[in-house]
Amino acid sequence: MRIALCIEYNGANYSGWQRQQGTLCVQECVEDALEKISLTPIQVTCAGRTDAGVHATYQIIHFDTDVSRPIKAWTRGMNTHLPHDVAVKWAAFVDDEFHARFSATSRRYRYIIYNDPLRPAILNGGLTHVYYPLNADLMNKAAQYLAGQHDFSSFRAANCQAKTAIRTIEKIQVFRLGKHIIMDVKANAFLHHMVRNIIGSLIVVGRELEPVSWLNQVLQLRDRTKAAMTAKPNGLYLIEVDYPAQFDLPNSELGPLFLDLNNH
Numbered sequence: 001m002r003i004a005l006c007i008e009y010n011g012a013n014y015s016g017w018q019r020q021q022g023t024l025c026v027q028e029c030v031e032d033a034l035e036k037i038s039l040t041p042i043q044v045t046c047a048g049r050t051d052a053g054v055h056a057t058y059q060i061i062h063f064d065t066d067v068s069r070p071i072k073a074w075t076r077g078m079n080t081h082l083p084h085d086v087a088v089k090w091a092a093f094v095d096d097e098f099h100a101r102f103s104a105t106s107r108r109y110r111y112i113i114y115n116d117p118l119r120p121a122i123l124n125g126g127l128t129h130v131y132y133p134l135n136a137d138l139m140n141k142a143a144q145y146l147a148g149q150h151d152f153s154s155f156r157a158a159n160c161q162a163k164t165a166i167r168t169i170e171k172i173q174v175f176r177l178g179k180h181i182i183m184d185v186k187a188n189a190f191l192h193h194m195v196r197n198i199i200g201s202l203i204v205v206g207r208e209l210e211p212v213s214w215l216n217q218v219l220q221l222r223d224r225t226k227a228a229m230t231a232k233p234n235g236l237y238l239i240e241v242d243y244p245a246q247f248d249l250p251n252s253e254l255g256p257l258f259l260d261l262n263n264h
Contacts, residue, residue, distance in 0.1 A: 007059040010085040012125040016052045033081035038067040047241040053233030058252045062100040108186040108240035128235035134206035136176040142205040142215040143172045153222035160192035200228040
């Protein structure tokens with residue numbers, strides 16, 4: 001049988017999602033907990049591999065098993081074996097054609113900047129502190145150049161293994177809530193470091209070091225060296241993955257720290 005899980009994690013203490021030799025990753029923690037429940041080794045597949053230090057409120061995984069357990073074993077039982085900063089939010093039995101990665105139609109990330117001259121103490125591991133004044137309106141105007149289908153070579157990491165840099169951004173917004181600046185971006189898929197490279201360049205526009213049109217120039221050049229530095233991982237969250245209605249998976253619940261900004 002095939003089972004899907006929603007995993008939430010604070011990525012600050014991990015070298016990303018994907019299991020790697022000699023370093024702690026979220027996948028390792030999840031698979032170790034699954035083995036304790038099933039009493040057999042299990043390998044999982046995720047919707048999107050997050051980088052070191054990146055968080056998730058809605059990472060979707062699936063795995064196959066012949067072991068019969070009640071659904072609560074895959075939720076409450078799993079959580080008793082997971083570290084405090086990793087948790088299962090729900091579990092569901094799914095059809096064999098469901099695939100956490102390939103069945104996904106879009107993914108949504110949110111990046112949160114704390115914009116103040118002085119650093120925060122509360123939740124500082126989940127925010128990126130920028131002490132320069134930022135103009136969120138200019139950042140949002142620049143971001144609109146990225147909406148639609150483009151070649152995002154200027155915003156992909158040098159070691160990105162994707163076969164093509166063409167992606168479609170369905171929606172991107174940047175706005176200020178008090179001292180926080182939020183970028184919310186939804187696309188069919190993302191390149192390695194794509195979101196962090198975009199926010200790094202938007203910060204340049206927000207500081208008014210470059211005009212709004214500069215971001216379009218960078219996009220059209222398709223040259224990573226023309227964009228700004230990669231932003232820190234602290235403020236980045238995978239918050240939603242969309243699947244066809246036929247799979248009937250629970251919706252993303254963003255919680256009080258992640259207001260639903262779809263209608264902003």
